[in-house]
Structures are given as structure tokens and as C-alpha cells.
Amino acid sequence: MMLFRPVCESDLPAVMRLAGRAGVGMTSLPHDEQRLQARIQRSVDTFAGRLPRSQQGFLFVLEDPETAQVVGISAIEVAVGLNEPFYNFRIQRSVRASRELGIYKNLELLTISYDHTGHSELCTLFLDPEYQKNRNGLFLSKARFLFIATFRELFSAHLFAEMRGVLGDDGKSPFWDALGHHFFDIPFVDADRLTGSGAKTFIAELMPSYPIYVSLLPEDAQAVIGKVHPRTAPARAILEKEGFSYRGSVDIFDAGPVLEAETDQIRAIRDSRRVALDANFSLPTVPTLVANTQFEHFRAILVVPDEQGTMPGLDQTQLDALQVSANDPVRLVTLQPEESAT
Numbered sequence: 001m002m003l004f005r006p007v008c009e010s011d012l013p014a015v016m017r018l019a020g021r022a023g024v025g026m027t028s029l030p031h032d033e034q035r036l037q038a039r040i041q042r043s044v045d046t047f048a049g050r051l052p053r054s055q056q057g058f059l060f061v062l063e064d065p066e067t068a069q070v071v072g073i074s075a076i077e078v079a080v081g082l083n084e085p086f087y088n089f090r091i092q093r094s095v096r097a098s099r100e101l102g103i104y105k106n107l108e109l110l111t112i113s114y115d116h117t118g119h120s121e122l123c124t125l126f127l128d129p130e131y132q133k134n135r136n137g138l139f140l141s142k143a144r145f146l147f148i149a150t151f152r153e154l155f156s157a158h159l160f161a162e163m164r165g166v167l168g169d170d171g172k173s174p175f176w177d178a179l180g181h182h183f184f185d186i187p188f189v190d191a192d193r194l195t196g197s198g199a200k201t202f203i204a205e206l207m208p209s210y211p212i213y214v215s216l217l218p219e220d221a222q223a224v225i226g227k228v229h230p231r232t233a234p235a236r237a238i239l240e241k242e243g244f245s246y247r248g249s250v251d252i253f254d255a256g257p258v259l260e261a262e263t264d265q266i267r268a269i270r271d272s273r274r275v276a277l278d279a280n281f282s283l284p285t286v287p288t289l290v291a292n293t294q295f296e297h298f299r300a301i302l303v304v305p306d307e308q309g310t311m312p313g314l315d316q317t318q319l320d321a322l323q324v325s326a327n328d329p330v331r332l333v334t335l336q337p338e339e340s341a342t
Helices: 009-022 033-047 136-150 174-184 188-196 201-206 219-223 230-241 316-322
Strands: 003-006 057-064 069-077 088-098 103-113 120-127 158-162 245-250 257-262 273-276 288-292 300-303 329-334
Touching: 003 033, 003 136, 009 033, 009 057, 009 069, 009 120, 033 057, 057 136, 069 136, 120 136, 136 230, 136 288, 136 300, 136 329, 174 188, 174 219, 230 257, 288 316, 300 316
Parallel strands: 120 158
Antiparallel strands: 003 057, 003 300, 057 069, 069 120, 088 103, 088 245, 158 257, 245 257, 273 329, 288 300, 288 329
């Protein structure tokens, strides 16, 4: 059994270890102790109700209770762009035609956009490679949906996730080298570090405000627009199966795709159920996410059928992990969209 819970101050060493394994390009998980400490504190303050909506962000960890080791991390930003602008490139189409020459050109443009201002964001998803098994990645990503469903009033009607774009083995970004580098004159890793620290004013100061024709970029840069880093491909697939889609927005640095969905139409939110742990309680006979309905002490676990394919009720160890007892409410949803109770 693995446990999904809010981060706490004592998790800092473990989060640092995860950040060290995440590598370049994961802006929201920098390998920087001071910044990670501040990120953890912001989550603690959010749960404690000490921050305005514009600064709120929830950070969760995946813990192996047998070893008390934190092995994964994921997060939700409540409303981006209210304090600092949140930038993306929006891919737009432009038609150029000459009747005299018989030429018709359908061109793509990159235009600076603020479309996601005020929207809630899924971010900071990383799982220790040694634990990338037993559905842990699915659990770490989707447990956030039970939190959103339980405290729906905190989040926007539109949810998005900015996916890590394609990088070379040397940590360089073909898109950045072709475009951003010419305006900022700094390596990709430095730009990534600056945005991760919250220093985003330089983007508005230096990035061109006029549209950029995609066809003028080198072919290797064009090829990565809207594509994800190989390590991020499983995370993209998870979200797309829940109802997210790519709608033409990309990261301004590495051109990774932005996946979007209407919050109430996300499968794991829409189909989740709040039930009581009473005599009528039962679980579907498929892997199922179960969470308590507490705020500061939110907990979630993944319950799977036994070797005979039957689903027993929650045992005492699972109840203790969820910090619930008889007649308490829980929220549950099947792990996969195609799975249903049998």
C-alpha cells in the first residue's frame, strides 16, 4: 500500500532527492534547497488558510508506509497568473493567398498568450524511477482529482497541465536554441532556473510581442512543438485518458504542450462518489482510489482486488492510513476510465 498525503516541512530532504533525479526542464521542481523549502512552506500555509487565492498552491507526496520514504510528488496551483503573468505561446493559423500567382499558404504563428490566467494547474508530477511500477504513477497523478472533487469550490472551471518539452541528452532545448536564446542570450537551463524561482518579468521585457512564423524556425525546432519529453509521455497519456486534450498552447521555452480540460468533465472528478463507511459500503472489484474528505489531513490510497479477483472491504491498516473509522465519509473512483464495478 502507498499513501498520498500533503507535504510537510520534514519532507524537505526527500523532496530534494526527488528534484535531483528529475533533471533539467522540470521548472516547478528545482534542485535548490531554499526554493523547495519555500515551495513546501507555501503548501503548508495554503492548507492552513494563511494565503490569498493568488498565492495558493497544494503540494502532495507519495509515501511508502513500510519504509516511511517519500518516493513521489505532485501539485495543484489554485489560480495562476494573478500575481505574476503566466505566459504561453498560442499556435494560430494565418492564410496568405495570391489569386494572380495561384498561391495559397496556410501558415502557423506563435503568439504570446495569457489565456490561462486565473485557471488551476496540475504540475510538479515526478515519481522515483524505482517506484515506477504497481500503478504508482497513475495513483500519484489521479489522487489529485479526488482532492479537487472533494474541495471543488477552491478550483477554477478550467484545469490545465503544462507538459515538459523535448530536450536533448545534453539538456539543451531545440526550440529554445532556435528562438528564445536569440532574445534572452542565456542557456536554456538558466532560463528554466529563473522561471522556477518566480522571476518572470524578464519574459515580458525581452520576448517579442509580435507573432512568430513557425516556418522560419529550423526544422528540428519545428519538430518538437507540442511534443513531450520521453519521460513525460506516460503523464500525458494519463491525462488524455481522463479527458484532457492539446488545444494549441505550448510552453514559451521548450514548446511542450499544454493539456486542457473543463474541470467538471474530467472523468475522475465527474465519476467520483462520496459514500459513508457504513454497513452498505462496498468497493468496485477493480483498482479503486479511496480518499478521506478531510482538508489539512487529506489522505488517499489505492485499493486493488486480491489474487482471486475479489475486492474485500477496507482493512484496519487501510482505515488507519486514511485516518477514518466507521460511518465516516470517503470519496472513491475507479483508477481507470474503462473500469467499472462488476
